[in-house]
Amino acid sequence: MPTPLLPLRGIHCERCGHVATPVQHFGCESCGAHGADVADRPLTGEGTVLGAVTVHRPGGETVRIGSVHLQEGPMVRALLAADVVAEDRVRATETDAGLLFVRGDH
Amino acid sequence: MAVLLSDLRPVYVVGIGLHRFQRATDTSFVDLGLTAVRAALDDAGVPWPEVETAYTGSTRLGMAVSRPLLRHLGVTGIAMTQVENASASGSSAFRLAVRDVAAGFADVAMAIGVDKAAPGLRAETLTGISPLDEGLTTPPVHFALLAEEYLRSRGAGAEDMARVALKNHNNAADNPFAHRQQRRTLEEILADRPIAGALTRLECCPVGEGAAAVVVVSEEGMRRLGIDPARAVRVLSSAQQSEQLYGTRSYDAELTGATTQQALTEAGVSVTDVDIVELHDAFAIEELQYLETMGICAEGAAPSCLRDGEFAIGGRVAVSPSGGLLAMGHPIGPTGVGQIAEITRQLRGEAGVRQQPDARLGLAHLVGLGAVCVVHVLAAPA
Numbered sequence: 001m002p003t004p005l006l007p008l009r010g011i012h013c014e015r016c017g018h019v020a021t022p023v024q025h026f027g028c029e030s031c032g033a034h035g036a037d038v039a040d041r042p043l044t045g046e047g048t049v050l051g052a053v054t055v056h057r058p059g060g061e062t063v064r065i066g067s068v069h070l071q072e073g074p075m076v077r078a079l080l081a082a083d084v085v086a087e088d089r090v091r092a093t094e095t096d097a098g099l100l101f102v103r104g105d106h
Numbered sequence: 107m108a109v110l111l112s113d114l115r116p117v118y119v120v121g122i123g124l125h126r127f128q129r130a131t132d133t134s135f136v137d138l139g140l141t142a143v144r145a146a147l148d149d150a151g152v153p154w155p156e157v158e159t160a161y162t163g164s165t166r167l168g169m170a171v172s173r174p175l176l177r178h179l180g181v182t183g184i185a186m187t188q189v190e191n192a193s194a195s196g197s198s199a200f201r202l203a204v205r206d207v208a209a210g211f212a213d214v215a216m217a218i219g220v221d222k223a224a225p226g227l228r229a230e231t232l233t234g235i236s237p238l239d240e241g242l243t244t245p246p247v248h249f250a251l252l253a254e255e256y257l258r259s260r261g262a263g264a265e266d267m268a269r270v271a272l273k274n275h276n277n278a279a280d281n282p283f284a285h286r287q288q289r290r291t292l293e294e295i296l297a298d299r300p301i302a303g304a305l306t307r308l309e310c311c312p313v314g315e316g317a318a319a320v321v322v323v324s325e326e327g328m329r330r331l332g333i334d335p336a337r338a339v340r341v342l343s344s345a346q347q348s349e350q351l352y353g354t355r356s357y358d359a360e361l362t363g364a365t366t367q368q369a370l371t372e373a374g375v376s377v378t379d380v381d382i383v384e385l386h387d388a389f390a391i392e393e394l395q396y397l398e399t400m401g402i403c404a405e406g407a408a409p410s411c412l413r414d415g416e417f418a419i420g421g422r423v424a425v426s427p428s429g430g431l432l433a434m435g436h437p438i439g440p441t442g443v444g445q446i447a448e449i450t451r452q453l454r455g456e457a458g459v460r461q462q463p464d465a466r467l468g469l470a471h472l473v474g475l476g477a478v479c480v481v482h483v484l485a486a487p488a
Binding site for chain 1 (some may be wrong): 238247255258301
């Protein structure tokens with residue numbers, strides 16, 4: 001069974017407060033804390049689009065990809081709904097194609 | 107207290123050689139590499155047995171690239187080391203050769219870059235961490251997103267970015283070692299095949315094959331080998347840093363700013379003294395961003411300075427007179443060594459129609475995946 005995409009998960013460093021995604025158990029990139037100091041937590045999946053572009057794939061298909069600044073701090077790159085533009089507020093949804101950010105007020 | 111390059115023995119580039127950067131062919135990497143190495147030795151007037159150590163930058167040729175290439179110069183038993191640092195492999199190979207000579211471990215060293223077009227394996231994909239954007243954020247997508255943010259926040263347009271490609275393609279048209287040697291118009295670049303966001307194919311670098319080599323020596327080596335100091339280009343500084351956490355700011359640009367600042371400070375020069383810049387323009391947007399974070403122009407001023415010809419050959423500072431990664435090309439292993447070759451040619455006043463008048467100071471910059479950044483500052487012969 002594949003891991004469900006939602007809720008998005010991240011790591012929260014108990015020592016320095018740094019929040020990052022995706023989840024990993026190797027250690028905090030900000031301060032080096034590891035083990036029990038780094039906790040796996042759900043994220044809201046809500047954020048603001050910093051930039052959005054249409055990408056032309058071989059074969060003529062186009063997709064919309066953006067940089068999303070999540071409420072908790074991390075920046076992620078992800079598929080966007082076709083109508084999403086920079087500065088939109090968005091939320092994560094799960095689709096057959098995977099993770100998709102759509103317009104939505106928090 | 108750690109020493110700086112300027113505290114150690116002076117180091118000079120005295121020989122440069124290239125094999126044209128080009129599309130993938132059946133040519134062996136040995137032929138590519140030997141062409142560049144023999145040209146660099148001839149240019150320096152240094153016989154191969156005088157070379158005491160060699161560093162070879164390469165990313166897609168597998169393990170142990172040096173000896174299968176260098177043994178055909180006649181075996182001498184010297185230290186040979188392969189250097190892999192993604193796009194900055196050649197820059198790091200050069201840095202290691204320079205440091206060996208500066209520290210006194212060698213009087214004559216070579217930095218070489220050689221590569222063929224082939225898939226590369228990235229350690230990042232073997233960490234076991236599954237990124238949310240797996241397979242989504244290819245390099246053109248990453249830079250298209252940075253471009254979208256940059257152009258929108260500065261009220262600039264797609265044509266402002268396309269002017270980077272226009273300048274660099276037309277510089278490369280006069281460079282016999284460039285991958286792309288065709289003159290282009292702004293309209294052609296803008297109307298070319300769209301890749302991602304505003305980036306068209308001609309605003310993305312070609313990754314092919316090629317080779318580059320340089321000979322670096324100490325003053326003692328120069329005297330011993332009877333090398334003419336009038337063609338010797340001094341390496342003033344060598345800086346290398348890796349990415350930190352920058353929040354939502356562009357890590358490529360932030361890392362570039364910090365590493366460039368270190369290189370200029372250690373060279374004891376001001377950014378306003380720089381006459382030549384060869385930078386990591388794998389995608390056209392990078393040139394605009396990096397010229398600003400390097401301090402070559404004010405924040406937000408790159409599009410207008412470019413439009414006014416300040417970065418053209420003959421302008422205030424010639425940026426990528428070789429054609430840069432966009433048009434000279436980006437065979438990866440050789441790219442950083444190729445930058446040193448171009449800057450050396452310019453600082454010797456031997457760049458022909460591409461010559462930046464009165465060029466005294468040059469800066470070479472590459473960013474490699476990871477990200478790492480390497481910057482060197484070089485000065486013309488006294």
